[in-house]
Amino acid sequence: MHPRSADNIDNLNRSAEYIKEAFISRGARITAQDIPITGGPYKNIVANYGPADGPLIIIGAHYDSVSSYENDQLTYTPGADDNASGVAGLLELARLLQQQTPGIGVQLVAYASEEPPFFRSDEMGSAVHAASLERPVKLMIALEMIGYYDSTPGSQDYPSPAMSWLYPDRGDFIAVVGRMQDINAVRQVKAALLSSRDLSVYSMNAPGFIPGVDFSDHLNYWQHDIPAVMITDTAFYRNKQYHLPGDIADRLNYQKMAQVVDGVTTLLYNSK
Template identity: 35%
Template sequence: MLQMPGESYRDALLPLTVEEQELAQELETDVIKIASEPHNFLAYNNLVQTAQYLENELTRAGYQVNHYQYTVDGQEFDNLEVEIPGTTQPKEIILIGAHYDSVANVPGANDNGSGAAAVLALARRFAGKPQQKTLRFVEFVNEEPPFFWTPDMGSFVYAQICDQRQDNIVGMMSLETMGYYSDRLGSQQYPAPLNLFYPMQGNFIAFIGNVDSGNWVRQAIGSFRKHTQFPSEGAAVPSFLPGVGWSDHWSFWQQGYPGLMITDTAPFRYPYYHRAEDTPDKIDYGKLAQVVAGLERVIREVTN
């Protein structure tokens, strides 16, 4: 459950390439647009504006955006989907998703403006570039309470639709709270007993799934380690451990799909988790750019 292919990168990080510098600026611009103010069912107008921004940017990248709208207590909510059909294995789908809502009264720059911006950046880079498998990008609504782990959670609504139409999702990646890193010893916490096996410095990106998704976790982190010089840790552990199912990949587990979360581990590291201080200035955009660039290489490999 804990042994992963390859080794985590341990040396000093390389300087950003020109492309990574541009990506860092792009991510910062998007996070500021997405998550400078609370945007959720209580700040509904802001939530609608965030969805509109994401749709406009995806349309500008050349996509036809599909809406999966549903209603809760008289309010309409949107999951946004774009897709690039595969060339030789179109029925096999790789899905990259993140939630774009924030928790109540919080801007949510890291949770989850960082993930929503990462999905947007990746979608831009694959636009008009078909891979062998079908590639799908989805921005989910309503991940945060009171919708979390309920039938009204945006990704749960969407995953049910996928199951009903028998979509063959062979791997789902949830990009969740990805922008905070620290080299300070003791900056990383874990639910027991994982603290016995993993580093105490919060300077890595984590690939986390349940036991049934173990092969998918190993495939993804193995590709990341092969192509990207950035610290990484992985685990495929029982879903009852705290934190393992705390994002949209959980919804896909409920429908039998393999899913993993790619994260800085959120409350186990990020001191501003679910706090009003979760603002765009707290994110390390350079490191986030290195991670997203690495995920672009992972997606290219797993879709081919």
């Protein structure tokens, strides 16, 4: 369903309703969280699994997409990789969590209003959710574009040319990204993803001034001193259809997406 941009509130709400019903069909305890934005309603959809009290692990993905100008014309992206791929990961996690209850509380959160004009504002869905938390949070993971892979030599770019000496030039891996102080969280998530067979995983802990390190919903949990990391295919550093009409479902690698979900599931079942 697209466009899902801020100026297409009806499609956003249809998407939210679809996600809510999918979570319900997968046995979740559901909360719809209003986001106070003029012109709404905009909603986060929160699915709860496991114990109703005690520490939480949060897995989040935004379901909105962006509108942008290309050759001075307003265009809309289908947003398949950015970020229907992350939402698909949430829904598959819900299916798996219904089959086996985790030993720790898990919230799967589908966020509205991640994209501009809300990005880096208090009106981001993840900012509202992070500020509302009353239970202690052990870890937050943002699923931010997990679907595009390219094994062509030279297909992977980086914020700094020096990084090409440390990381592959082929965009056929998934990345785990976090702050310097979240090194243990990054290691934990990376180890879980590596348990998924045939999935190549690289990680980076870096200061926030490195472009891309904070380009998703995890940044709002940092404001509350919550360990938070991003699982990503590296967005525009690989996917040249980022925010463009060419970000379509046919370009996604569903096997790799499933492997990412398997790794996250392993982490959840091994957490207490």
